[in-house]
Amino acid sequence: MRNAAVGEYVDPAIYSADQRAVFERSWHLVGPVARLTEPGSYVAEEIAGSKVLAIRSTDGLLRAFRNVCRHRGARLLPEGTGSCPGFIQCPYHHWLYADSGELRRTPWFGDDPTFNVADWPLDAITIDEWRGLVFVAIDPVESLASQLGGLTAELAEEPLESYTLHREERMIFDANWKIYVDNFIEGYHIPGIHPEFFQAIEFDKFETTARDGYVYMTAPPREGLFYRGVWLWMWPDWTLSLFANGFNTSRINPLSIDRTELVYHYYFADSVPLEEKERTVAGSIEVVRQDFEICLHTNRNYTSRAYRPGPLSPHHEQGVAYFQQRLAAARR
Numbered sequence: 531m532r533n534a535a536v537g538e539y540v541d542p543a544i545y546s547a548d549q550r551a552v553f554e555r556s557w558h559l560v561g562p563v564a565r566l567t568e569p570g571s572y573v574a575e576e577i578a579g580s581k582v583l584a585i586r587s588t589d590g591l592l593r594a595f596r597n598v599c600r601h602r603g604a605r606l607l608p609e610g611t612g613s614c615p616g617f618i619q620c621p622y623h624h625w626l627y628a629d630s631g632e633l634r635r636t637p638w639f640g641d642d643p644t645f646n647v648a649d650w651p652l653d654a655i656t657i658d659e660w661r662g663l664v665f666v667a668i669d670p671v672e673s674l675a676s677q678l679g680g681l682t683a684e685l686a687e688e689p690l691e692s693y694t695l696h697r698e699e700r701m702i703f704d705a706n707w708k709i710y711v712d713n714f715i716e717g718y719h720i721p722g723i724h725p726e727f728f729q730a731i732e733f734d735k736f737e738t739t740a741r742d743g744y745v746y747m748t749a750p751p752r753e754g755l756f757y758r759g760v761w762l763w764m765w766p767d768w769t770l771s772l773f774a775n776g777f778n779t780s781r782i783n784p785l786s787i788d789r790t791e792l793v794y795h796y797y798f799a800d801s802v803p804l805e806e807k808e809r810t811v812a813g814s815i816e817v818v819r820q821d822f823e824i825c826l827h828t829n830r831n832y833t834s835r836a837y838r839p840g841p842l843s844p845h846h847e848q849g850v851a852y853f854q855q856r857l858a859a860a861r862r
């Protein structure tokens with residue numbers, strides 16, 4: 531098995547094709563449902579450039595929309611979390627939408643007999659929940675359960691919903707999102723890039739398997755490591771790693787062809803002491819940041835077309851091969 535051709539990472543046509551065929555057609559983690567319990571509470575996010583929002587409407591339903599005004603396309607709500615009970619007002623010309631999506635008022639618009647507010651609701655997208663986590667999809671090819679595949683059984687025994695969100699961290703680096711995914715789904719680089727992490731696991735026992743919808747990586751941790759020794763990546767853009775009494779998730783969000791944002795959420799049991807939570811967050815972020823420089827320079831070698839695809843390790847890189855097969859299948 532060979533690595534993908536560099537066009538996969540540097541060709542603007544492939545980047546655009548992925549925005550449509552991969553990101554618009556799949557489910558994306560937006561965070562814990564605990565952030566969306568109060569009426570009017572919302573989470574607004576970008577997913578590979580598409581602005582979306584998830585909101586708890588005042589009628590109690592969880593809804594999601596494109597974060598795009600139907601008038602002239604302004605962003606309705608700033609990215610992040612907040613509350614707008616009852617109504618969403620566009621900041622541009624003050625069109626007012628109910629939090630269930632209907633357009634209610636268009637102040638100072640003027641008389642137009644052909645214009646009817648009922649024709650201009652927000653564009654609804656799909657939303658679903660799994661184990662206390664909320665996902666949205668713009669135009670999904672499959673249900674959330676189907677996309678999650680074997681993950682549901684994999685984590686059946688893990689009390690995910692008993693953990694509380696402790697911290698969100700966002701990081702940005704300059705490399706194509708697929709270079710970061712390739713890197714995340716192999717442990718082959720741990721000795722080279724993460725020397726302390728290498729010392730903290732039994733690396734000779736590191737195993738990577740591509741499964742139904744996800745890549746499973748495991749290694750026995752040595753004494754004192756905050757990770758429990760299970761790291762998961764799920765198609766197409768999110769990860770989950772286990773701690774002793776908690777876990778983190780990350781979403782890998784392309785900002786442009788060579789710029790990527792990571793959105794990390796850290797969850798813990800309430801019984802975990804604050805100091806331990808902070809130590810775990812700091813340790814995890816340190817490992818994540820160690821990957822940025824190698825990704826950046828790999829990106830440059832791809833952009834300069836100096837690289838021709840090399841062979842993939844049968845032991846360590848079957849996740850990389852699986853990801854590349856999924857990408858190719860999504861674009862067919």
Ligand code: FES
Binds near residue numbers: 602603604620621624
């Ligand atoms: S773009 Fe929203 S009111 Fe004009």
Ligand SMILES: [Fe+2]
Binds near residue numbers: 723
């Ligand atoms: Fe790494």
